[in-house]
Amino acid sequence: xxxxxxxxxxxxxxxxxxxxxxxxxxxxxxxxxxxxxxxxxxxxxxxxxxxxxxxxxxxxxxxxxxxxxxxxxxxxxxxxxxxxxxxxxxxxxxxxxxxxxxxxxxxxxxxxxxxxxxxxxxxxxxxxxxxxxxxxxxxxxxxxxxxxxxxxxxxxxxxxxxxxxxxxxxxxxxxxxxxxxxxxxxxxxxxxxxxxxxxxxxxxxxxxxxxxxxxxxxxxxxxxxxxxxxxxxxxxxxxxxxxxxxxxxxxxxxxxxxxxxxxxxxxxxxxxxxxxxxxxxxxxxxxxxxxxxxxxxxxxxxxxxxxxxxxxxxxxxxxxxxxxxxxxxxxxxxxxxxxxxxxxxxxxxxxxxxxxxxxxxxxxxxxxxxxxxxxxxxxxxxxxxxxxxxxxxxxxxxxxxxxxxxxxxxxxxxxxxxxxxxxxxxxxxxxxxxxxxxxxxxxx
Numbered sequence: 001x002x003x004x005x006x007x008x009x010x011x012x013x014x015x016x017x018x019x020x021x022x023x024x025x026x027x028x029x030x031x032x033x034x035x036x037x038x039x040x041x042x043x044x045x046x047x048x049x050x051x052x053x054x055x056x057x058x059x060x061x062x063x064x065x066x067x068x069x070x071x072x073x074x075x076x077x078x079x080x081x082x083x084x085x086x087x088x089x090x091x092x093x094x095x096x097x098x099x100x101x102x103x104x105x106x107x108x109x110x111x112x113x114x115x116x117x118x119x120x121x122x123x124x125x126x127x128x129x130x131x132x133x134x135x136x137x138x139x140x141x142x143x144x145x146x147x148x149x150x151x152x153x154x155x156x157x158x159x160x161x162x163x164x165x166x167x168x169x170x171x172x173x174x175x176x177x178x179x180x181x182x183x184x185x186x187x188x189x190x191x192x193x194x195x196x197x198x199x200x201x202x203x204x205x206x207x208x209x210x211x212x213x214x215x216x217x218x219x220x221x222x223x224x225x226x227x228x229x230x231x232x233x234x235x236x237x238x239x240x241x242x243x244x245x246x247x248x249x250x251x252x253x254x255x256x257x258x259x260x261x262x263x264x265x266x267x268x269x270x271x272x273x274x275x276x277x278x279x280x281x282x283x284x285x286x287x288x289x290x291x292x293x294x295x296x297x298x299x300x301x302x303x304x305x306x307x308x309x310x311x312x313x314x315x316x317x318x319x320x321x322x323x324x325x326x327x328x329x330x331x332x333x334x335x336x337x338x339x340x341x342x343x344x345x346x347x348x349x350x351x352x353x354x355x356x357x358x359x360x361x362x363x364x365x366x367x368x369x370x371x372x373x374x375x376x377x378x379x380x381x382x383x384x385x386x387x388x389x390x391x392x393x394x395x396x397x398x399x400x401x402x403x404x405x406x407x408x409x410x411x412x413x414x415x416x417x418x419x420x421x422x423x424x425x426x427x428x429x430x431x432x433x434x435x436x437x438x439x440x441x442x443x444x
Contacts, residue, residue: 004126004130005123007306008102008110008112008308009110009112010022010111011101011108012108012109013108014054014058014107015057018109020057020060020061023058023111024064024065025133025134026062026133027062027063027065027097027111028068029065029130029132030065030066030097030129031043031065031069031071031146032069033125033132035069035070042071042146043066044071044072044073044091044093045073046073046074046084046087046088046095046097047059047063047066047073047074047075047076047084047097047099048077048081048096048097048098049077049078050101050182050183050240051181051182051206051207051208052106052109052211053106053209056208058099058111059075059099063075066095066097067147067148069146072146072148073146073147074091074093074151075150075151076150077150078186079155079183080158080183080238081241082242082340082341083155083242084118085335086336087157087158088115091151093116095115096114097111097112098112098114098241099111102240102241102243103212103216103240103244113129119315120336120337155187158187159187159190161334162195162341162345163345165333165342165346166195166345166349167353168352170348172196172352173197173198173234173351174197174230174231175197175233176223177189177192177200177201177235178215178216178223178235178236178237178238179216180212180238181204181210181212183241185201187242188340189201191341191345192344192345195345195348197348200232202222203222211240212240216239217238217244217245217327218239220235220237220246223235223248227248227249227250228252231250234247234250234255234347236344236347238344239340242339242340242341243307243338243339245260245329245347246260247347247358249362250358255362256325256327257327257328257329258285258286258288258289258325258365258367259362259367260329261279262292262364263350263361263364264347265293265296267353268320269297273321273333274298275318275319275320276318276319277297278298278299278300278301278317279293279299279300280300280302280313280314280322281301281324281325282324283407284325284420285300285302286365286422287403288366288368288422291368292365301313301317305324307323307324307328307330307337307338310323314332323343331343331346368404368422368429369424369425369428370420370429371421372418372433373418373420373433373436373437374411374418375416375417375418375440376416376441377415377417377441378415379415380410380415380416380417383440384410388442388443389443392435393406393408393436396432399432400421400428404421405422406419407421408420408436408440419437421433
Protein backbone atom coordinates (compact mmCIF):
# COMPACT_ATOMS: atom_id res chain seq x y z
CA UNK A 1 0.00 0.00 0.00
CA UNK A 2 1.33 3.41 -0.96
CA UNK A 3 2.27 5.85 1.77
CA UNK A 4 -0.55 8.34 2.49
CA UNK A 5 1.78 11.31 2.96
CA UNK A 6 3.62 12.55 -0.10
CA UNK A 7 6.45 15.07 -0.21
CA UNK A 8 3.99 17.85 0.67
CA UNK A 9 1.28 16.33 2.83
CA UNK A 10 -1.86 14.47 1.75
CA UNK A 11 -3.26 15.45 -1.63
CA UNK A 12 -5.95 14.20 -4.01
CA UNK A 13 -9.24 14.87 -5.77
CA UNK A 14 -11.45 16.49 -3.14
CA UNK A 15 -14.49 14.49 -2.04
CA UNK A 16 -13.31 11.48 -4.06
CA UNK A 17 -9.77 10.63 -2.91
CA UNK A 18 -9.45 13.28 -0.21
CA UNK A 19 -12.79 12.85 1.53
CA UNK A 20 -14.15 14.58 4.63
CA UNK A 21 -13.90 11.24 6.41
CA UNK A 22 -10.19 10.97 5.60
CA UNK A 23 -9.58 14.61 6.58
CA UNK A 24 -11.32 14.04 9.92
CA UNK A 25 -9.33 10.87 10.56
CA UNK A 26 -5.98 12.50 9.69
CA UNK A 27 -6.70 15.49 11.93
CA UNK A 28 -7.87 13.35 14.85
CA UNK A 29 -4.86 11.06 14.56
CA UNK A 30 -2.50 14.06 14.40
CA UNK A 31 -4.01 15.44 17.60
CA UNK A 32 -3.68 12.08 19.37
CA UNK A 33 -0.05 11.64 18.26
CA UNK A 34 0.85 15.12 19.49
CA UNK A 35 -0.88 14.53 22.81
CA UNK A 36 0.99 11.25 23.24
CA UNK A 37 4.34 13.00 22.66
CA UNK A 38 3.60 15.79 25.15
CA UNK A 39 1.01 15.25 27.87
CA UNK A 40 1.85 18.48 29.71
CA UNK A 41 -0.99 20.43 28.12
CA UNK A 42 -3.96 20.26 25.79
CA UNK A 43 -2.84 20.41 22.11
CA UNK A 44 -3.55 23.59 20.16
CA UNK A 45 -3.79 23.62 16.36
CA UNK A 46 -3.86 26.49 13.85
CA UNK A 47 -6.11 25.74 10.86
CA UNK A 48 -6.08 27.72 7.60
CA UNK A 49 -7.10 27.13 4.00
CA UNK A 50 -7.01 28.47 0.48
CA UNK A 51 -10.28 29.67 -1.11
CA UNK A 52 -11.15 26.63 -3.25
CA UNK A 53 -14.74 25.48 -2.67
CA UNK A 54 -13.84 22.11 -1.17
CA UNK A 55 -11.76 23.87 1.46
CA UNK A 56 -14.89 24.85 3.34
CA UNK A 57 -15.97 21.21 3.59
CA UNK A 58 -12.50 19.95 4.50
CA UNK A 59 -11.96 22.71 7.06
CA UNK A 60 -15.11 21.61 8.85
CA UNK A 61 -13.89 18.01 8.82
CA UNK A 62 -10.41 18.91 10.06
CA UNK A 63 -11.79 21.07 12.87
CA UNK A 64 -14.16 18.26 13.86
CA UNK A 65 -11.33 15.74 13.87
CA UNK A 66 -9.04 17.89 15.97
CA UNK A 67 -11.65 18.85 18.55
CA UNK A 68 -13.00 15.28 18.76
CA UNK A 69 -9.52 14.22 19.84
CA UNK A 70 -9.35 16.93 22.49
CA UNK A 71 -7.33 19.61 20.68
CA UNK A 72 -8.28 23.29 20.67
CA UNK A 73 -8.43 24.96 17.27
CA UNK A 74 -7.34 28.46 16.27
CA UNK A 75 -9.10 29.04 12.96
CA UNK A 76 -7.41 31.68 10.75
CA UNK A 77 -9.48 31.40 7.56
CA UNK A 78 -8.12 32.01 4.06
CA UNK A 79 -4.39 32.74 4.30
CA UNK A 80 -1.20 31.70 2.47
CA UNK A 81 0.48 28.48 3.56
CA UNK A 82 3.54 30.36 4.93
CA UNK A 83 1.19 32.52 7.02
CA UNK A 84 -0.18 29.41 8.71
CA UNK A 85 3.36 28.15 9.30
CA UNK A 86 4.33 31.51 10.82
CA UNK A 87 1.23 31.65 13.03
CA UNK A 88 1.92 28.20 14.47
CA UNK A 89 5.07 29.67 15.99
CA UNK A 90 3.67 33.12 16.74
CA UNK A 91 0.60 31.74 18.53
CA UNK A 92 2.68 29.04 20.28
CA UNK A 93 0.54 26.26 18.84
CA UNK A 94 1.50 22.61 18.70
CA UNK A 95 0.29 21.91 15.19
CA UNK A 96 -0.61 23.71 11.98
CA UNK A 97 -3.02 22.44 9.33
CA UNK A 98 -3.17 24.10 5.91
CA UNK A 99 -5.91 22.91 3.56
CA UNK A 100 -4.64 23.56 0.05
CA UNK A 101 -3.52 21.83 -3.13
CA UNK A 102 -1.12 24.69 -3.91
CA UNK A 103 -0.74 25.10 -7.70
CA UNK A 104 -2.96 22.11 -8.54
CA UNK A 105 -6.29 22.59 -10.37
CA UNK A 106 -9.36 23.58 -8.34
CA UNK A 107 -10.93 20.09 -8.03
CA UNK A 108 -7.88 18.88 -6.05
CA UNK A 109 -7.17 19.69 -2.44
CA UNK A 110 -4.64 18.76 0.19
CA UNK A 111 -3.73 18.76 3.86
CA UNK A 112 -0.32 20.07 4.91
CA UNK A 113 0.76 19.63 8.51
CA UNK A 114 3.24 21.74 10.46
CA UNK A 115 4.86 20.90 13.77
CA UNK A 116 5.44 23.31 16.65
CA UNK A 117 7.43 26.31 15.46
CA UNK A 118 5.94 26.02 11.97
CA UNK A 119 8.29 23.34 10.64
CA UNK A 120 7.19 20.49 8.40
CA UNK A 121 6.50 17.28 10.26
CA UNK A 122 9.27 14.67 10.31
CA UNK A 123 8.59 11.48 8.34
CA UNK A 124 8.41 9.49 11.56
CA UNK A 125 5.57 11.59 12.96
CA UNK A 126 3.70 11.36 9.65
CA UNK A 127 4.06 7.58 9.82
CA UNK A 128 2.64 7.58 13.36
CA UNK A 129 -0.32 9.67 12.20
CA UNK A 130 -0.98 7.32 9.29
CA UNK A 131 -0.72 4.28 11.55
CA UNK A 132 -3.26 5.83 13.93
CA UNK A 133 -5.98 6.54 11.38
CA UNK A 134 -8.07 3.60 12.53
CA UNK A 135 -7.24 4.01 16.21
CA UNK A 136 -10.33 3.13 18.22
CA UNK A 137 -9.35 5.00 21.38
CA UNK A 138 -12.13 6.40 23.52
CA UNK A 139 -12.83 10.00 22.63
CA UNK A 140 -12.97 12.75 25.25
CA UNK A 141 -16.37 13.98 26.37
CA UNK A 142 -17.69 16.96 28.25
CA UNK A 143 -15.01 19.55 28.96
CA UNK A 144 -12.45 17.29 27.31
CA UNK A 145 -13.76 18.10 23.83
CA UNK A 146 -11.65 20.72 22.05
CA UNK A 147 -12.86 24.28 21.53
CA UNK A 148 -12.73 26.49 18.41
CA UNK A 149 -11.62 30.13 18.35
CA UNK A 150 -11.37 32.43 15.32
CA UNK A 151 -8.18 34.53 15.11
CA UNK A 152 -9.55 37.79 13.72
CA UNK A 153 -6.17 39.53 13.42
CA UNK A 154 -4.37 36.63 11.70
CA UNK A 155 -3.70 38.54 8.46
CA UNK A 156 -2.46 41.59 10.34
CA UNK A 157 -0.09 39.46 12.43
CA UNK A 158 1.36 37.91 9.29
CA UNK A 159 1.63 41.25 7.49
CA UNK A 160 3.43 42.84 10.43
CA UNK A 161 5.90 39.93 10.44
CA UNK A 162 6.61 40.33 6.71
CA UNK A 163 7.08 44.08 6.94
CA UNK A 164 9.54 43.57 9.78
CA UNK A 165 11.60 41.35 7.47
CA UNK A 166 11.66 43.95 4.66
CA UNK A 167 14.74 46.17 5.06
CA UNK A 168 13.81 48.98 2.65
CA UNK A 169 10.67 50.94 1.78
CA UNK A 170 9.18 50.10 -1.60
CA UNK A 171 8.08 53.69 -2.19
CA UNK A 172 8.45 54.58 -5.86
CA UNK A 173 7.96 51.02 -7.13
CA UNK A 174 4.89 50.01 -9.11
CA UNK A 175 4.09 46.30 -9.06
CA UNK A 176 1.39 44.18 -10.68
CA UNK A 177 0.62 41.15 -8.53
CA UNK A 178 -1.13 38.04 -9.86
CA UNK A 179 -2.72 36.36 -6.86
CA UNK A 180 -3.95 33.28 -8.79
CA UNK A 181 -7.42 33.88 -7.28
CA UNK A 182 -5.89 32.07 -4.35
CA UNK A 183 -4.84 32.43 -0.75
CA UNK A 184 -2.84 35.62 -1.33
CA UNK A 185 -5.74 37.55 -2.88
CA UNK A 186 -6.22 39.70 0.21
CA UNK A 187 -2.76 39.39 1.75
CA UNK A 188 -0.41 40.21 -1.13
CA UNK A 189 -1.93 43.53 -2.30
CA UNK A 190 -2.29 44.74 1.29
CA UNK A 191 1.24 43.81 2.32
CA UNK A 192 2.88 45.31 -0.77
CA UNK A 193 0.93 48.55 -0.33
CA UNK A 194 1.85 48.72 3.34
CA UNK A 195 5.49 48.27 2.31
CA UNK A 196 5.17 51.43 0.17
CA UNK A 197 4.61 50.09 -3.35
CA UNK A 198 1.93 51.15 -5.80
CA UNK A 199 -0.03 47.96 -6.45
CA UNK A 200 -2.16 46.74 -9.32
CA UNK A 201 -3.93 43.54 -8.26
CA UNK A 202 -4.64 40.86 -10.86
CA UNK A 203 -6.69 37.68 -10.35
CA UNK A 204 -7.47 38.66 -6.77
CA UNK A 205 -11.19 37.85 -6.75
CA UNK A 206 -11.52 34.21 -5.65
CA UNK A 207 -14.96 32.63 -6.01
CA UNK A 208 -14.08 29.12 -4.89
CA UNK A 209 -13.72 27.68 -8.39
CA UNK A 210 -11.33 30.03 -10.24
CA UNK A 211 -8.15 29.36 -8.26
CA UNK A 212 -5.10 28.79 -10.54
CA UNK A 213 -7.35 28.98 -13.60
CA UNK A 214 -5.08 30.28 -16.39
CA UNK A 215 -3.33 32.54 -13.89
CA UNK A 216 -0.71 32.51 -11.16
CA UNK A 217 2.91 31.40 -11.18
CA UNK A 218 2.26 28.52 -13.60
CA UNK A 219 0.51 30.81 -16.11
CA UNK A 220 2.23 34.24 -16.11
CA UNK A 221 1.15 35.21 -19.64
CA UNK A 222 -1.51 37.74 -18.58
CA UNK A 223 0.81 39.16 -15.94
CA UNK A 224 3.47 39.82 -18.56
CA UNK A 225 0.93 41.73 -20.64
CA UNK A 226 -0.35 43.68 -17.61
CA UNK A 227 3.12 44.80 -16.51
CA UNK A 228 3.77 46.36 -19.90
CA UNK A 229 0.24 47.82 -20.13
CA UNK A 230 0.45 49.52 -16.73
CA UNK A 231 4.05 50.64 -17.12
CA UNK A 232 4.96 48.82 -13.92
CA UNK A 233 8.48 48.24 -12.63
CA UNK A 234 7.78 44.54 -12.23
CA UNK A 235 5.16 41.86 -11.83
CA UNK A 236 4.86 39.17 -9.16
CA UNK A 237 2.97 35.90 -9.62
CA UNK A 238 2.00 33.60 -6.77
CA UNK A 239 0.49 30.14 -6.85
CA UNK A 240 -2.74 29.10 -5.14
CA UNK A 241 -1.32 28.97 -1.62
CA UNK A 242 1.37 31.63 -2.15
CA UNK A 243 4.42 29.63 -1.13
CA UNK A 244 5.83 30.37 -4.59
CA UNK A 245 6.87 33.54 -6.34
CA UNK A 246 8.05 34.19 -9.87
CA UNK A 247 8.58 37.67 -11.30
CA UNK A 248 8.27 39.60 -14.55
CA UNK A 249 10.53 42.53 -15.42
CA UNK A 250 9.29 45.85 -16.86
CA UNK A 251 9.68 44.55 -20.41
CA UNK A 252 7.45 41.56 -19.67
CA UNK A 253 10.27 39.00 -19.48
CA UNK A 254 9.94 36.17 -16.98
CA UNK A 255 12.34 36.06 -14.01
CA UNK A 256 12.14 32.56 -12.53
CA UNK A 257 13.08 31.16 -9.13
CA UNK A 258 16.69 30.55 -10.11
CA UNK A 259 17.16 34.17 -11.18
CA UNK A 260 15.44 35.43 -8.04
CA UNK A 261 17.80 33.31 -5.93
CA UNK A 262 20.77 34.71 -7.83
CA UNK A 263 19.66 38.28 -7.08
CA UNK A 264 19.02 37.52 -3.41
CA UNK A 265 22.25 35.55 -2.99
CA UNK A 266 24.32 38.54 -4.11
CA UNK A 267 22.30 40.86 -1.86
CA UNK A 268 22.75 38.53 1.11
CA UNK A 269 26.46 38.13 0.42
CA UNK A 270 26.84 41.92 0.35
CA UNK A 271 24.95 42.36 3.64
CA UNK A 272 26.71 39.48 5.38
CA UNK A 273 23.53 37.40 5.64
CA UNK A 274 24.66 34.60 3.31
CA UNK A 275 25.95 31.97 5.75
CA UNK A 276 29.20 30.37 4.54
CA UNK A 277 28.64 32.14 1.21
CA UNK A 278 26.47 29.19 0.20
CA UNK A 279 23.18 28.84 -1.68
CA UNK A 280 21.03 25.69 -1.62
CA UNK A 281 19.30 24.65 -4.85
CA UNK A 282 17.91 21.45 -6.37
CA UNK A 283 19.45 19.36 -9.13
CA UNK A 284 16.93 20.91 -11.55
CA UNK A 285 18.20 24.47 -11.08
CA UNK A 286 19.64 25.93 -14.27
CA UNK A 287 23.37 25.60 -14.88
CA UNK A 288 23.39 29.35 -15.41
CA UNK A 289 22.73 29.76 -11.68
CA UNK A 290 25.77 27.64 -10.83
CA UNK A 291 27.99 29.58 -13.25
CA UNK A 292 26.80 32.95 -11.94
CA UNK A 293 27.37 31.97 -8.32
CA UNK A 294 30.82 30.57 -9.10
CA UNK A 295 31.77 33.86 -10.75
CA UNK A 296 30.90 35.69 -7.51
CA UNK A 297 32.56 33.26 -5.10
CA UNK A 298 29.31 31.67 -3.89
CA UNK A 299 29.06 27.91 -3.46
CA UNK A 300 25.93 26.01 -4.48
CA UNK A 301 24.83 22.90 -2.57
CA UNK A 302 22.34 20.78 -4.52
CA UNK A 303 19.54 18.56 -3.21
CA UNK A 304 16.90 16.27 -4.67
CA UNK A 305 13.89 17.91 -6.31
CA UNK A 306 11.37 19.25 -3.78
CA UNK A 307 11.31 22.13 -1.32
CA UNK A 308 11.22 19.51 1.46
CA UNK A 309 14.81 18.54 0.65
CA UNK A 310 15.92 22.15 0.36
CA UNK A 311 14.46 22.80 3.80
CA UNK A 312 16.22 19.77 5.26
CA UNK A 313 19.60 20.96 3.97
CA UNK A 314 19.03 24.52 5.16
CA UNK A 315 18.15 23.34 8.67
CA UNK A 316 20.91 20.72 8.86
CA UNK A 317 23.70 23.04 7.71
CA UNK A 318 22.44 26.39 8.96
CA UNK A 319 22.45 28.05 5.53
CA UNK A 320 20.47 31.25 4.94
CA UNK A 321 19.00 30.92 1.44
CA UNK A 322 17.71 28.15 -0.78
CA UNK A 323 14.97 27.24 -3.19
CA UNK A 324 13.76 25.89 -6.49
CA UNK A 325 13.46 27.08 -10.07
CA UNK A 326 9.67 26.95 -9.65
CA UNK A 327 9.79 29.88 -7.22
CA UNK A 328 9.84 28.11 -3.85
CA UNK A 329 12.42 30.27 -2.04
CA UNK A 330 13.21 29.76 1.63
CA UNK A 331 14.75 32.36 3.95
CA UNK A 332 15.19 30.50 7.25
CA UNK A 333 15.90 33.64 9.29
CA UNK A 334 12.32 34.76 8.65
CA UNK A 335 10.32 31.70 7.55
CA UNK A 336 10.15 27.97 8.13
CA UNK A 337 8.89 27.20 4.63
CA UNK A 338 8.79 28.74 1.17
CA UNK A 339 7.10 32.14 1.36
CA UNK A 340 6.17 33.83 -1.92
CA UNK A 341 5.27 37.15 -0.31
CA UNK A 342 8.49 37.34 1.69
CA UNK A 343 10.49 36.47 -1.42
CA UNK A 344 8.77 39.21 -3.43
CA UNK A 345 9.33 41.76 -0.68
CA UNK A 346 13.04 41.00 -0.47
CA UNK A 347 13.35 41.14 -4.27
CA UNK A 348 11.61 44.52 -4.43
CA UNK A 349 13.60 45.73 -1.45
CA UNK A 350 16.79 44.97 -3.40
CA UNK A 351 15.44 47.03 -6.30
CA UNK A 352 14.66 49.93 -3.95
CA UNK A 353 18.04 49.68 -2.21
CA UNK A 354 20.12 49.68 -5.39
CA UNK A 355 17.90 51.82 -7.62
CA UNK A 356 18.37 49.17 -10.31
CA UNK A 357 15.68 47.69 -12.50
CA UNK A 358 14.79 44.04 -12.21
CA UNK A 359 16.26 43.55 -15.69
CA UNK A 360 19.63 44.82 -14.46
CA UNK A 361 19.58 42.74 -11.29
CA UNK A 362 18.50 39.53 -13.03
CA UNK A 363 21.17 39.93 -15.73
CA UNK A 364 23.72 38.58 -13.23
CA UNK A 365 22.55 35.16 -14.38
CA UNK A 366 22.47 33.94 -17.96
CA UNK A 367 19.75 31.28 -18.09
CA UNK A 368 21.03 28.47 -20.32
CA UNK A 369 18.61 26.66 -22.66
CA UNK A 370 17.19 23.66 -20.86
CA UNK A 371 15.48 20.74 -22.62
CA UNK A 372 13.49 18.10 -20.74
CA UNK A 373 12.34 14.89 -22.44
CA UNK A 374 10.13 12.39 -20.61
CA UNK A 375 10.89 8.88 -21.86
CA UNK A 376 8.33 6.10 -21.15
CA UNK A 377 10.16 2.97 -19.96
CA UNK A 378 9.22 -0.54 -18.95
CA UNK A 379 11.80 -0.76 -16.16
CA UNK A 380 13.39 2.30 -14.52
CA UNK A 381 15.88 0.11 -12.66
CA UNK A 382 17.16 -1.38 -15.91
CA UNK A 383 17.91 2.10 -17.22
CA UNK A 384 19.76 3.02 -14.04
CA UNK A 385 21.91 -0.12 -14.31
CA UNK A 386 22.61 0.21 -18.04
CA UNK A 387 26.24 0.67 -19.12
CA UNK A 388 24.99 1.87 -22.53
CA UNK A 389 23.12 4.73 -20.86
CA UNK A 390 26.09 5.61 -18.64
CA UNK A 391 28.43 5.62 -21.63
CA UNK A 392 26.07 7.82 -23.67
CA UNK A 393 25.74 10.28 -20.80
CA UNK A 394 29.51 10.39 -20.42
CA UNK A 395 29.97 11.14 -24.11
CA UNK A 396 27.46 13.99 -24.06
CA UNK A 397 28.95 15.46 -20.87
CA UNK A 398 32.41 15.42 -22.45
CA UNK A 399 31.09 17.20 -25.54
CA UNK A 400 29.28 19.89 -23.51
CA UNK A 401 32.17 20.52 -21.11
CA UNK A 402 31.68 23.06 -18.29
CA UNK A 403 29.03 24.98 -20.22
CA UNK A 404 26.55 22.13 -20.34
CA UNK A 405 24.95 19.57 -18.08
CA UNK A 406 23.08 16.26 -18.24
CA UNK A 407 20.64 14.92 -15.68
CA UNK A 408 18.76 11.62 -15.92
CA UNK A 409 16.12 11.21 -13.23
CA UNK A 410 13.52 8.44 -12.83
CA UNK A 411 10.03 9.72 -12.10
CA UNK A 412 8.88 9.06 -8.57
CA UNK A 413 5.29 8.34 -9.61
CA UNK A 414 5.34 7.10 -13.23
CA UNK A 415 7.28 4.65 -15.42
CA UNK A 416 9.27 7.49 -16.95
CA UNK A 417 12.88 8.57 -17.05
CA UNK A 418 13.33 12.31 -17.33
CA UNK A 419 16.24 13.34 -19.55
CA UNK A 420 17.36 16.93 -18.98
CA UNK A 421 20.12 18.62 -20.96
CA UNK A 422 21.44 22.18 -20.70
CA UNK A 423 23.76 23.82 -23.20
CA UNK A 424 24.71 27.26 -24.46
CA UNK A 425 22.49 26.80 -27.54
CA UNK A 426 18.92 25.48 -27.69
CA UNK A 427 19.68 23.34 -30.74
CA UNK A 428 22.64 21.71 -29.00
CA UNK A 429 20.57 20.92 -25.90
CA UNK A 430 17.69 19.54 -27.95
CA UNK A 431 19.92 17.32 -30.08
CA UNK A 432 21.71 15.92 -27.03
CA UNK A 433 18.44 15.30 -25.16
CA UNK A 434 16.90 13.52 -28.16
CA UNK A 435 20.02 11.40 -28.55
CA UNK A 436 20.03 10.32 -24.92
CA UNK A 437 16.27 9.74 -24.96
CA UNK A 438 16.82 7.33 -27.83
CA UNK A 439 19.41 5.37 -25.87
CA UNK A 440 17.17 5.22 -22.78
CA UNK A 441 14.20 4.06 -24.84
CA UNK A 442 16.24 1.34 -26.57
CA UNK A 443 17.58 -0.03 -23.28
CA UNK A 444 14.20 -0.27 -21.58
